[in-house]
Every structure is written in C-alpha cells, then in structure tokens.
Amino acid sequence: MASKPPTHLTPRKKPRQARATVTLNVIFEATIQVLLAVGPRRLTTTRVAERAGVSVGTLYQYFPHKQALFYGLNQHYLDGLAEKIEYACRALHGAPTSQMVEALVTTYWNAKNERADVTRVLYRSVVELDNEPLIEAFACRVDAATAAMFASAADVAFTDLSVINLTLLTTIFGTVRSAFERNLPDAERHAVQKQLILMCNSYLEQVRSTSNGRLK
Amino acid sequence: MASKPPTHLTPRKKPRQARATVTLNVIFEATIQVLLAVGPRRLTTTRVAERAGVSVGTLYQYFPHKQALFYGLNQHYLDGLAEKIEYACRALHGAPTSQMVEALVTTYWNAKNERADVTRVLYRSVVELDNEPLIEAFACRVDAATAAMFASAADVAFTDLSVINLTLLTTIFGTVRSAFERNLPDAERHAVQKQLILMCNSYLEQVRSTSNGRLK
Amino acid sequence: MASKPPTHLTPRKKPRQARATVTLNVIFEATIQVLLAVGPRRLTTTRVAERAGVSVGTLYQYFPHKQALFYGLNQHYLDGLAEKIEYACRALHGAPTSQMVEALVTTYWNAKNERADVTRVLYRSVVELDNEPLIEAFACRVDAATAAMFASAADVAFTDLSVINLTLLTTIFGTVRSAFERNLPDAERHAVQKQLILMCNSYLEQVRSTSNGRLK
Amino acid sequence: MASKPPTHLTPRKKPRQARATVTLNVIFEATIQVLLAVGPRRLTTTRVAERAGVSVGTLYQYFPHKQALFYGLNQHYLDGLAEKIEYACRALHGAPTSQMVEALVTTYWNAKNERADVTRVLYRSVVELDNEPLIEAFACRVDAATAAMFASAADVAFTDLSVINLTLLTTIFGTVRSAFERNLPDAERHAVQKQLILMCNSYLEQVRSTSNGRLK
DNA sequence: AATGAATGAGCTTTCATTCAT
DNA sequence: CATGAATGAAAGCTCATTCAT
Numbered sequence: 080m081a082s083k084p085p086t087h088l089t090p091r092k093k094p095r096q097a098r099a100t101v102t103l104n105v106i107f108e109a110t111i112q113v114l115l116a117v118g119p120r121r122l123t124t125t126r127v128a129e130r131a132g133v134s135v136g137t138l139y140q141y142f143p144h145k146q147a148l149f150y151g152l153n154q155h156y157l158d159g160l161a162e163k164i165e166y167a168c169r170a171l172h173g174a175p176t177s178q179m180v181e182a183l184v185t186t187y188w189n190a191k192n193e194r195a196d197v198t199r200v201l202y203r204s205v206v207e208l209d210n211e212p213l214i215e216a217f218a219c220r221v222d223a224a225t226a227a228m229f230a231s232a233a234d235v236a237f238t239d240l241s242v243i244n245l246t247l248l249t250t251i252f253g254t255v256r257s258a259f260e261r262n263l264p265d266a267e268r269h270a271v272q273k274q275l276i277l278m279c280n281s282y283l284e285q286v287r288s289t290s291n292g293r294l295k
Numbered sequence: 296m297a298s299k300p301p302t303h304l305t306p307r308k309k310p311r312q313a314r315a316t317v318t319l320n321v322i323f324e325a326t327i328q329v330l331l332a333v334g335p336r337r338l339t340t341t342r343v344a345e346r347a348g349v350s351v352g353t354l355y356q357y358f359p360h361k362q363a364l365f366y367g368l369n370q371h372y373l374d375g376l377a378e379k380i381e382y383a384c385r386a387l388h389g390a391p392t393s394q395m396v397e398a399l400v401t402t403y404w405n406a407k408n409e410r411a412d413v414t415r416v417l418y419r420s421v422v423e424l425d426n427e428p429l430i431e432a433f434a435c436r437v438d439a440a441t442a443a444m445f446a447s448a449a450d451v452a453f454t455d456l457s458v459i460n461l462t463l464l465t466t467i468f469g470t471v472r473s474a475f476e477r478n479l480p481d482a483e484r485h486a487v488q489k490q491l492i493l494m495c496n497s498y499l500e501q502v503r504s505t506s507n508g509r510l511k
Numbered sequence: 512m513a514s515k516p517p518t519h520l521t522p523r524k525k526p527r528q529a530r531a532t533v534t535l536n537v538i539f540e541a542t543i544q545v546l547l548a549v550g551p552r553r554l555t556t557t558r559v560a561e562r563a564g565v566s567v568g569t570l571y572q573y574f575p576h577k578q579a580l581f582y583g584l585n586q587h588y589l590d591g592l593a594e595k596i597e598y599a600c601r602a603l604h605g606a607p608t609s610q611m612v613e614a615l616v617t618t619y620w621n622a623k624n625e626r627a628d629v630t631r632v633l634y635r636s637v638v639e640l641d642n643e644p645l646i647e648a649f650a651c652r653v654d655a656a657t658a659a660m661f662a663s664a665a666d667v668a669f670t671d672l673s674v675i676n677l678t679l680l681t682t683i684f685g686t687v688r689s690a691f692e693r694n695l696p697d698a699e700r701h702a703v704q705k706q707l708i709l710m711c712n713s714y715l716e717q718v719r720s721t722s723n724g725r726l727k
Numbered sequence: 728m729a730s731k732p733p734t735h736l737t738p739r740k741k742p743r744q745a746r747a748t749v750t751l752n753v754i755f756e757a758t759i760q761v762l763l764a765v766g767p768r769r770l771t772t773t774r775v776a777e778r779a780g781v782s783v784g785t786l787y788q789y790f791p792h793k794q795a796l797f798y799g800l801n802q803h804y805l806d807g808l809a810e811k812i813e814y815a816c817r818a819l820h821g822a823p824t825s826q827m828v829e830a831l832v833t834t835y836w837n838a839k840n841e842r843a844d845v846t847r848v849l850y851r852s853v854v855e856l857d858n859e860p861l862i863e864a865f866a867c868r869v870d871a872a873t874a875a876m877f878a879s880a881a882d883v884a885f886t887d888l889s890v891i892n893l894t895l896l897t898t899i900f901g902t903v904r905s906a907f908e909r910n911l912p913d914a915e916r917h918a919v920q921k922q923l924i925l926m927c928n929s930y931l932e933q934v935r936s937t938s939n940g941r942l943k
Numbered sequence: 944a945a946t947g948a949a950t951g952a953g954c955t956t957t958c959a960t961t962c963a964t
Numbered sequence: 965c966a967t968g969a970a971t972g973a974a975a976g977c978t979c980a981t982t983c984a985t
Contacts, residue, residue, distance in 0.1 A: 123958055125968090134967045135960085145959065203421065211478065218477060245483060246490035253469030261434060262427065267461060274462035278498040282490075285497035314948095339975060350950045355977065530969095555954060566971045571956070637851065643910065650909060677915060678922035685901030693866060694859065699893060706894035706930075713933035714926040771979055773947090782946045783981085793980065 103141060106131045107152050114200045124148070153210055156201055157217040163190050164221050168228040175234045180279045183225065184251055188272050191255055198259055221248060235287050243286060247279055319357060319367075322347045326368050330416040340364070365424045372417055373433040379406050380437050384444040391450045396495045399441065400467055404488050407471055414475055438464060451503050459502060463495055535573060538563045539584050546632040556580070581640045588633055589649040595622050596653050600660040607666045612711045615657065616683055620704050623687055630691055654680060667719050675718060679711055751789060754779045755800050762848045772796070801858055804849055805865040811838050812869050816876040823882045828927045831873065832899055836920050839903055846907055869896060883935050891934060895927055 109131035113122050124145055128138040142148040167186040171179045191198045226244045229237060237243055254275050258268050325347035329338045340361055344354040358364040383402040387395045407414045442460045445453060453459055470491050474484050541563035545554045556577050560570040574580040599618040603611045623630045658676045661669060669675055686707050690700050757779035761770050772793055776786040790796040815834040819827045839846045874892045877885060885891055902923050906916050 124960080125958075128968095136962090136967050137965090139960070140965080205419070214477060242483075242486050242490060245479075246487050246494065249473045249477075249479075249487050250466060250470045250491065250494065253471070253473030254466045255469070256472065257465045257469030261430060261465075263461075263465075267458075270458050271462050271465050274458065274498075275466065277501065278462065278466065278494060281497040281501035282494040285493065285500075340977080341975080351977080352950050352979085353948075356948070359977095361976070556956080557954080567956080568958085568971050569969075572969070575956095577955070635853065646909060674915075674918050674922065677911075678919050678926065681905045681909075681911075681919050682898060682902045682923065682926065685903070685905030686898045687901070688904065689897045689901030693862060693897070695893075695897075699890075702890050703894050703897050706890065707898065709933060710894065710898065710926060710930040713929040714922075716933075717925065717929035772981080773979075776947095784946050784983090785944085787981070788944080 099141075102131075102133065102137075103151075106133070106138060106141060106148070107155055110148060110152050111197055111200065114204055115196055119200075119204045149204060150210065150213065153201065153205070153213050157213060160187075160190055161217055161220045161224075165224040168224040171228055172231045173233055176229065176232045176283050177280050179228055179232065180247070180283065181276050183228075183247070184272065184276050184279065187251060188255055191259060195259065199262070202256060202260060218248070235283070237286070243283070246282075250279065251275065315357075318347075318349065318353070322349070322354060322357060322364070323368050323371055326364060327413050327416065330420055331412055335416075335420045362424045365420055366426065366429065368420070369417065369424075369426050369429050373429060376403075376406055377433055377436045377440075381440045384440040387444055388447050389449055392445065392448045392499050393496050395444055395448065396463070396499065397492050399444075399463075400488065400492050400495065403467060404471055407475060411475065415478070418472060418476060434464070451499070453502070459499070462498075466495065467491065531573075534563075534565065534569070535583075538565070538570060538573060538580070539587055542580060542584050543629055543632065546636055547628055551632075551636045578640045581636055582642065582645065584636070585633065585640075585642050585645050589645060592619075592622055593649055593652045593656075597656045600656040603660055604663050605665055608661065608664045608715050609712050611660055611664065612679070612715065613708050615660075615679075616704065616708050616711065619683060620687055623691060627691065631694070634688060634692060650680070667715070669718070675715075678714075682711065683707065747789075750779075750781065750785070751799075754781070754786060754789060754796070755803055758796060758800050759845055759848065762852055763844055767848075767852045797852060798858065798861065801849065801853070801861050805861060808835075808838055809865055809868045809872075813872045816872040819876055820879045821881055824877065824880045824931050825928050827876055827880065828895070828931065829924050831876075831895075832920065832924050832927065835899060836903055839907060840916075843907065847910070850904060850908060866896070883931070885934070891931075894930075898927065899923065 106127065109127050110122070113126050113130055117126070124138055125135050127148070128135045131138070138148070142151060163186055164183070167182050171182050174182075222244060225248060226240060229240060229244060254271070258271050263271065322343065325343050326338070329342050329346055333342070340354055341351050343364070344351045347354070354364070358367060379402060380399070383398050387398050390398075438460060441464060442456060445456060445460060470487070474487050479487065538559065541559050542554070545558050545562055549558070556570055557567050559580070560567045563570070570580070574583060595618060596615070599614050603614050606614075654676060657680060658672060661672060661676060686703070690703050695703065754775065757775050758770070761774050761778055765774070772786055773783050775796070776783045779786070786796070790799060811834055812831070815830050819830050822830075870892060873896060874888060877888060877892060902919070906919050911919065
C-alpha cells in the first residue's frame with residue numbers, strides 16, 4: 080500500500096475566490112454529516128455531493144478522488160487544530176512550565192471536545208487513506224510550537240528538551256484519543272483530563288530534579 | 296470475562312474440533328497478511344480465503360459476514376493481549392508500585408512490539424466495524440486485573456484507586472497507540488517508553504504525597 | 512386505477528423524458544427475450560442489461576432490485592391488457608349479453624394469443640415475486656369495466672350481477688390460462704375458445720331463465 | 728430451456744422398502760413446509776434436509792438434483808389428485824351428466840381446498856422446473872377417466888365427446904386455479920364453485936339440445 | 944449408507960468515476 | 965463550468981453439489 084504522491088491528494092484548485100472557499104467548506108461539512116449519519120463505510124461521493132447541495136461532477140472539480148476528499152478534510156481539520164495549539168503556545172511564552180502543561184492539555188482537549196462526535200468520526204475515518212504524511216506534518220508543526228514554548232519556560236532549562244517534548248506530546252495526544260474512543264462518560268473524562276495535567280507536571284518536576292533539567 | 300457481542304458478529308460455529316480451530320487460526324493469519332499486503336480498503340473475503348488456502352464458502356461457514364471476520368480477529372487479538380496483562384498483573388501481586396508500573400508498560404509495549412506491523416494494521420482495521428463493545432470488554436478485563444494488582448501494592452494504599460487506575464490505563468494505552476501510529480523510529484520509541492514509565496511513577500509518587508494515597 | 516404497490520417495487524424514477532421511457536421499454540423487452548431464451552431461473556440482471564444494450568448500473572437506476580424489474584414488467588403488461596379490455600367493454604356498452612361475452616372472451620384470448628410465448632413466460636415468471644397486489648389491482652379494474660358493461664346489457668337485467676360477473680371473469684381468465692399453460696395445439700385451443708363462449712352464454716341464458724335475471 | 732429427460736427427474740431408487748417410502752414422504756412434507764415458510768426462491772436443499780431431519784447427502788440419495796425434488800413433489804401431488812378423480816369417475820359410472828359434473832367439480836375443488844395453502848404454494852413452485860410432461864401426463868390420465876365417465880352417461884350420448892371433455896376440464900381446472908390464486912374470500916370462492924357447476928351443466932344442456940349430443 | 948464440511952461458479956448489487964449535454 | 969445519467973469493475977454472499985470420513 081504505497082502512499083500516493085501528496086499532489087494527487089490536494090484540492091485541484093487553490094481557493095482564490097471566496098465562492099470556491101465557501102463550496103469547499105460546504106463539502107467538508109457535508110462529509111462530516113454523512114460520516115456521522117452513515118459511517119465511513121457507507122459514505123459515497125454521491126451522498127456527500129447531495130448533502131452538500133452540489134452535483135457529483137462539481138465535487139470532482141474540487142477533489143480528484145474520494146481519497147482526496149478525506150485527505151482534504153483531515154488536512155483542514157488538523158490545520159485548524161495546529162493553529163489553535165500554536166496560538167496557545169505563543170500566548171504561554173515565558174510562563175512557568177506548569178501553566179504551559181495545563182494550557183496545552185486544556186487547549187487540545189477542548190478543541191477535541193468542542194465537537195466530540197466529529198472528533199470520534201474523524202479518528203475512525205482515518206483508515207480510508209494513507210494519512211501518515213498528514214499526521215507527520217501536524218506533529219512537526221505542533222512539535223515546533225511546543226518545543227519553542229518549553230524552551231522559553233521561566234522556571235526550567237531542559238537539557239534534553241526534544242525527548243521530553245516528544246514524550247509529552249505522545250502522551251497527551253494518545254491519552255485524549257483513548258479517552259474519546261472509549262467514549263468515557265463526561266465525569267470520568269474530566270477526571271482523566273485533570274489527572275493528565277497532574278501527571279505531566281509531576282513528570283516535569285521529576286525531570287527537573289534530576290539531570291535532565293535544572294532550575295533557571 | 297468474554298465480551299458479549301451481537302450474535303451475528305460471532306463465528307458461526309464454535310471450534311469444537313481441533314480442525315476447526317486450526318482453520319480459524321489460518322483464516323485469522325491470512326486476514327492479517329492481506330491487511331498488511333493491501334490494506335483494509337482492498338481486503339476482500341475472496342482474497343482472505345485464497346490466502347488462507349480455503350474457499351470463500353468455507354470462510355463464510357466460519358464467519359457469516361466480512362464484519363464478523365474483523366470482529367473475530369480483533370476479539371482473538373484482544374483476548375490474547377488481555378491474557379498477557381492478566382498474567383503480568385498476577386505475577387506482580389504485592390510488589391511495590393514502581394515495579395508494577397514498569398511491568399505494566401513493558402508488558403503492553405512488548406506485546407504490541409512483537410509484531411509491530413500487525414499492531415499498526417489492527418489499529419487501522421477498526422473502521423470496518425463497530426468494535427466499541429470489544430474495546431469496552433477488553434478495557435474492563437484489564438481494568439479489573441490492574442486494579443487488583445495496584446490494590447495489593449506493598450508500598451501504597453490508594454484512596455481513589457479507580458480514578459488513578461483509569462488514568463494510568465488511558466495514558467499507557469493511548470501513548471503506546473500514538474507511538475505506533477506515528478511510526479516513531481526505534482530509538483525514539485524506546486525513549487518514550489522509558490519516559491512513560493518515569494512519568495507514571497512520578498505521578499504515583501505525587502499522588503502518594505498528597506491526599507490520594509498514603510504509605511503503608 | 513393504478514395499483515398501489517409497495518414503493519420499493521416501483522421504478523426508481525418516473526419516466527418524465529422520452530429517453531427514459533424508451534429505455535424502460537427496451538429493458539422490458541430485453542427481460543422478455545431473456546425469459547424466453549433461458550427461463551426465469553437463469554435470468555440474471557446482467558443478462559437483461561446486456562440484451563437491452565445498457566449497463567447493469569443503468570438497469571439498477573431504473574429498478575432498485577431484480578424483483579422490481581419483474582414487478583414493473585408485470586405491471587406494464589397488465590396495464591396494457593386492462594386497457595384493451597376496458598376499451599372493448601366501452602365499445603360493447605348497451606349491446607346484448609351474447610355479444611358481450613363473445614367480445615370479452617375474444618379480446619382477452621387474442622391479447623394473450625398475440626404473443627403466446629410471452630404470455631406463457633409471464634405466467635411463469637410470477638414465482639419470482641409477490642404479485643398478488645398487482646393481480647388484485649388488475650382484477651378490480653377489469654371487474655369494474657365488465658360489471659359496468661353487463662349492467663348496460665340491452666336484453667337482461669341481472670339481480671345478482673356481482674356474483675355472475677365474478678364467475679364469468681374467473682372462468683374466462685382461468686380457462687385461458689389453462690389452455691396456454693397446457694400448450695394446447697392451435698386447433699384444440701380454438702375449439703375450446705369457441706366452446707367457452709358457448710358455455711358462458713348458456714350460463715347467462717340459464718341465469719336469466721331463473722330468478723337471477725329477468726328479461727328487460 | 729430444453730426439458731431434461733424425465734429419467735433424470737425421477738427418484739433414484741424405487742421405494743421398495745417401507746423405510747425409503749417414509750423418508751420420501753418426510754422429504755416431500757419438509758419441502759412443502761419450507762415452501763410455505765420461505766417461498767420457492769429461498770428454498771434450499773440444505774433447509775429442506777434440515778426440516779426433514781436428514782442430511783443433505785441423504786436428500787441427494789433420493790433426488791439427484793433440486794429439480795428432481797420439485798418434480799417428484801409435483802408428481803406425488805398430481806398422482807394423488809388423479810387418483811381421487813379417477814375414483815370419483817368410477818363411482819359416477821352410468822349416472823346422469825348433471826351428477827357427474829357436480830361430482831367432478833366438487834371432488835377437484837375439495838382436493839385443492841383441503842390444504843389450500845399447499846395448493847397455492849405448489850401452483851407457484853412450478854416455475855422451478857419444466858413440468859409440462861408432468862402436467863400432460865396428469866391431464867391425459869384425468870382426460871381418460873372423465874371421458875370414460877361421460878361416455879357412460881345415463882342421459883346423453885355425446886357426438887363430439889373429446890372436445891366437450893377437453894372444454895370441461897380446461898374450464899374446471901382453470902377456474903379453480905384462478906379462484907385459488909386470487910385468494911378469493913371463502914364466501915366468494917363457494918359462490919363461484921356453485922356457479923361453475925351451474926355453468927357446466929347449462930353448457931351440457933345446450934350441447935345436448937344441439938347437434939353435439941342427443942338424448943339417449 | 945449416511946453425514947455435513949468444503950467447494951467455487953455465479954449471482955445481485957454498489958459506487959467511484961466519466962463525459963455528453 | 966455545472967450537471968447527473970451512464971458505466972462496469974469489483975465486491976459480498978449464496979447454495980447446489982460433491983466426497984472424505
């Protein structure tokens with residue numbers, strides 16, 4: 080299963096005109112609605128087009144194949160998510176690490192929680208495409224943002240920032256996903272969210288008290 | 296112990312005879328091979344049957360649908376995994392928590408790592424079916440095992456074991472999944488594994504030093 | 512007038528455009544040809560589509576199932592037949608009963624005889640579907656037409672028209688069917704046709720001479 | 728659709744032993760039950776065997792293919808029916824024609840009515856096989872019986888017995904079939920039955936009063 | 944003989960994609 | 965450019981029939 084070259088998976092035309100952008104968003108929203116309504120297996124391009132109020136032909140004007148549609152949707156979604164994280168990171172520049180961790184977890188968790196059903200449905204639609212490059216790009220972007228943030232921490236200077244950063248991100252992303260996929264009840268989801276912050280903080284505390292970080 | 300899936304998702308006949316069990320395993324293995332070779336989207340029942348060296352008809356004698364095949368495969372896989380974890384938990388009975396955490400993470404990680412490609416492919420095959428009940432059953436089983444283990448810890452008595460247990464499991468399962476799905480290079484994967492243990496332990500340390508647990 | 516079949520057994524799209532109507536007729540004709548060529552058991556949607564010179568996909572655009580195809584064909588056929596009968600009935604309005612009977616039998620018999628092989632094949636295609644509602648609708652339509660005709664008879668006023676009408680129709684339809692299904696040689700078929708007219712007429716004569724009808 | 732040579736359609740072994748005959752009847756009954764339960768389209772040999780309490784293998788010992796099963800069933804059924812008619816005909820030897828007609832219609836109608844659902848189901852199962860030879864054989868047998876009966880009539884000597892006989896049989900068989908297939912309510916079915924007798928009798932009366940028959 | 948698991952040709956149906964209008 | 969009817973490859977699934985046990 081070789082990945083198709085990403086060029087094939089990008090919208091055919093740059094949304095230079097407002098009209099195109101609107102249509103694009105309508106299609107994305109329709110895709111999500113169909114995903115929610117009938118699941119990824121029974122999603123058909125015709126159904127999406129219908130829901131979007133355009134013809135299949137038009138859909139194919141924007142996306143050369145079904146995969147491109149999924150790819151575009153994920154990209155759209157991940158771009159928005161990455162932006163939120165970057166924004167949060169910039170806002171926390173120079174803050175103490177504990178605030179950073181809390182903000183990071185909260186931002187990510189809230190973004191996912193905003194439309195929890197969409198989150199779940201997107202997690203599952205992933206199979207339909209080879210989205211590793213997408214995930215990787217997202218990861219890199221976030222990685223850079225959080226690394227920069229942690230490097231600016233007021234209270235600690237990390238000796239091995241990259242490992243710590245990777246660990247935190249892997250843990251946070253993974254935990255959130257697990258919590259959503261298991262469809263934990265609200266109360267438990269909240270509890271886990273709080274504990275996750277606690278856990279990350281105690282981890283950083285521990286790291287600081289050993290050779291991997293030192294007080295500034 | 297075992298999950299209670301909708302009857303139509305269970306193998307049609309109980310493998311009473313050795314022959315049937317063998318065939319079942321052959322089919323499972325073939326499914327994984329096809330999954331690895333062509334991905335979930337292009338997996339067809341015919342292809343699986345071919346690879347397994349049986350006829351489609353036979354495949355359908357064991358699984359009434361394609362979905363049942365996926366369901367069965369996941370069940371098979373999760374049953375094996377749960378068993379390993381239960382075994383590890385029993386072995387750690389009465390040990391100090393730090394050993395428990397280390398054993399838990401290592402067991403889980405190794406189980407996944409043994410056949411990393413299979414792990415990845417199964418994570419992705421999920422789209423094809425509604426496996427929430429399966430996941431739930433697995434989670435319950437593991438939850439019970441680890442809760443019992445932590446309750447027996449030599450060094451700490453937890454006041455709010457259930458939340459702590461849930462947090463640990465969600466974190467560990469999620470982190471491992473993230474690490475595998477992102478296909479991290481071996482070195483980084485190892486590093487994260489080590490850090491995860493560290494993180495969990497510092498979390499428990501922290502918990503113990505506050506109101507949620509006390510030294511025995 | 513038209514039967515009210517379960518929606519799922521009706522052509523998917525109303526033939527609004529001439530093109531669609533043409534295609535529909537082509538498909539019906541192809542179905543009959545296939546029925547004649549290989550029989551109902553070996554009729555496949557693919558074969559019908561091939562014979563019709565369209566793709567299977569197109570066939571399924573007009574008929575959501577194989578059953579709907581049979582249903583549609585029967586409806587088409589029965590509609591045509593009913594029309595002919597209604598026409599004949601109107602033409603005989605006010606005539607003497609003996610002419611009515613003769614016209615009714617002849618019309619029906621000729622309609623069936625026009626394409627005797629098609630008649631036979633349609634009688635047999637019935638197994639494939641639950642066409643009782645279709646038959647019922649046809650029967651009602653014809654019943655109304657003949658009842659109106661007989662009520663207008665110049666020579667007799669029937670006291671119990673509904674029973675007599677039902678008897679005549681049941682007899683005529685049944686006899687014709689029997690004659691076709693047994694594939695009687697032409698000479699015998701003709702003889703039976705003539706005798707059937709005789710029989711119906713002597714029946715009406717008898718009815719008139721007893722309490723069920725009186726001379727006008 | 729050429730008919731298979733009848734030899735292929737006859738039970739493989741003559742039921743010389745009581746056991747075999749019993750099994751045969753069990754299979755026939757099971758076939759009818761399945762026909763009633765799921766219809767001809769979803770009748771499978773496996774289902775019939777299951778219902779009959781034997782294995783498919785055994786079923787195939789008695790009938791070399793599915794068609795042979797249907798063929799056998801119809802033969803069995805028609806044999807019984809023919810016997811009843813023959814018996815009635817012999818009993819009416821030398822009686823007046825009006826009694827003959829009444830007995831003939833009543834016997835046939837009652838035989839069909841005894842298990843009306845079975846009658847209906849058999850009428851419809853016909854499509855599954857090329858049973859013209861069967862029907863023909865049945866027709867000949869009955870034809871002979873009724874012809875002999877009518878020839879012995881106390882009151883009339885027919886000049887053209889064969890046409891009259893054919894007409895009567897075609898009419899009676901056809902009318903009964905029509906009445907059953909349209910699933911007429913009991914009251915109407917009865918009424919038609921009575922009228923049919925009346926009709927046949929007035930037909931014979933008419934025939935006698937013209938050149939085709941003369942008073943003895 | 945009886946059994947019933949195994950077979951695989953063949954069926955119905957779907958749906959991504961095209962292209963004449 | 966938009967449309968949506970037409971396409972047909974390919975999928976899931978069935979079931980008559982065989983044959984080793």
